[in-house]
Amino acid sequence: xxxxxxxxxxxxxxxxxxxxxxxxxxxxxxxxxxxxxxxxxxxxxxxxxxxxxxxxxxxxxxxxxxxxxxxxxxxxxxxxxxxxxxxxxxxxxxxxxxxxxxxxxxxxxxxxxxxxxxxxxxxxxxxxxxxxxxxxxxxxxxxxxxxxxxxxxxxxxxxxxxxxxxxxxxxxxxxxxxxxxxxxxxxxxxxxxxxxxxxxxxxxxxxxxxxxxxxxxxxxxxxxxxxxxxxxxxxxxxxxxxxxxxxxxxxxxxxxxxxxxxxxxxxxxxxxxxxxxxxxxxxxxxxxxxxxxxxxxxxxxxxxxxxxxxxxxxxxxxxxxxxxxxxxxxxxxxxxxxxxxxxxxxxxxxxxxxxxxxxxxxxxxxxxxxxxxxxxxxxxxxxxxxxxxxxxxxxxxxxxxxxxx
Numbered sequence: 108x109x110x111x112x113x114x115x116x117x118x119x120x121x122x123x124x125x126x127x128x129x130x131x132x133x134x135x136x137x138x139x140x141x142x143x144x145x146x147x148x149x150x151x152x153x154x155x156x157x158x159x160x161x162x163x164x165x166x167x168x169x170x171x172x173x174x175x176x177x178x179x180x181x182x183x184x185x186x187x188x189x190x191x192x193x194x195x196x197x198x199x200x201x202x203x204x205x206x207x208x209x210x211x212x213x214x215x216x217x218x219x220x221x222x223x224x225x226x227x228x229x230x231x232x233x234x235x236x237x238x239x240x241x242x243x244x245x246x247x248x249x250x251x252x253x254x255x256x257x258x259x260x261x262x263x264x265x266x267x268x269x270x271x272x273x274x275x276x277x278x279x280x281x282x283x284x285x286x287x288x289x290x291x292x293x294x295x296x297x298x299x300x301x302x303x304x305x306x307x308x309x310x311x312x313x314x315x316x317x318x319x320x321x322x323x324x325x326x327x328x329x330x331x332x333x334x335x336x337x338x339x340x341x342x343x344x345x346x347x348x349x350x351x352x353x354x355x356x357x358x359x360x361x362x363x364x365x366x367x368x369x370x371x372x373x374x375x376x377x378x379x380x381x382x383x384x385x386x387x388x389x390x391x392x393x394x395x396x397x398x399x400x401x402x403x404x405x406x407x408x409x410x411x412x413x414x415x416x417x418x419x420x421x422x423x424x425x426x427x428x429x430x431x432x433x434x435x436x437x438x439x440x441x442x443x444x445x446x447x448x449x450x451x452x453x454x455x456x457x458x459x460x461x462x463x464x465x466x467x468x469x470x471x472x473x474x475x476x477x478x479x480x481x482x483x484x485x486x487x488x489x490x491x492x493x494x495x496x497x498x499x500x501x502x503x504x505x506x507x508x509x510x511x512x
Contacts (some may be wrong), residue, residue, distance in 0.1 A: 130254020299338025
């Protein structure tokens, strides 16, 4: 995309009142706009980042056979009363009475509606295991804090499994757990896996995927050893039980949470399947990932004095193209890169903006690599590629297009 056509309201200086680095950079880079306490609007670059995160999650959910659905965010209170959670979410749920005098709410989560969706449609053991997921908005009247970490509206992936036995649930749970590990590895975020309290979700067991960060809504002790993902909420533990390394205490950001729900929702919602001897309760699991929360987690872990350092899987653009002058050969090559690599992948800084400002904005936004077109190209015919992490490579044009186009 040509920079002159891109709507991205960046700021050279921190003009916000944000006290958190991730919030400051999200605002300065034009990723989001603060629409009100706990509410944010996403710019085109912000929407690209959200979509890229969602695409990685969707790829891995589809790979294990989960099927994507879309459930209403506007719900009647009746099903929440049946599960017993209407009162549990009092004060946190956006609840109201509609014009017909019916109690309604904006969805905080979807265990109840998912169970309702399959209740009369999954009647046999042969229909299971079944895994359904969605990616979309949730609403909680939380106390907003730490920028994008605690908001009143947020995007998440929530998946639900329906199983005929506890043993079958164990298999799906483990499959989801492995998929989460692959997702977070691909997204380039550092994390630990922590045994957790199921709390209001209920069930028999749960684990959280927590990202260590200078600022976070949670705390944990975790193993800093490479490839070890052990974490704990027991701060009396000092050594990792998996590798022996000394644990490190840290603030953390919850990225995902997986639950073995058992019959917590099947019992009150009468979710059963038929067997030769009668009806049995469906065994459920629940699996969430914070799509929008991945943004502050990544920024907290991946930034420097110049801005955001997005991993390639997440970045709004793969490359920026910066011509150092208006030489005809340089402009022709810049246009070719823009067209061949693709406007959806390239941010082309055309025009007469100062070179330093182009470099600074590319770094602030977090584009992983800059193609710099100047004397090196004119004298040697090579394309200079400078990476956001400080590396640098030179390509013949044909080699460059084989790599990036």
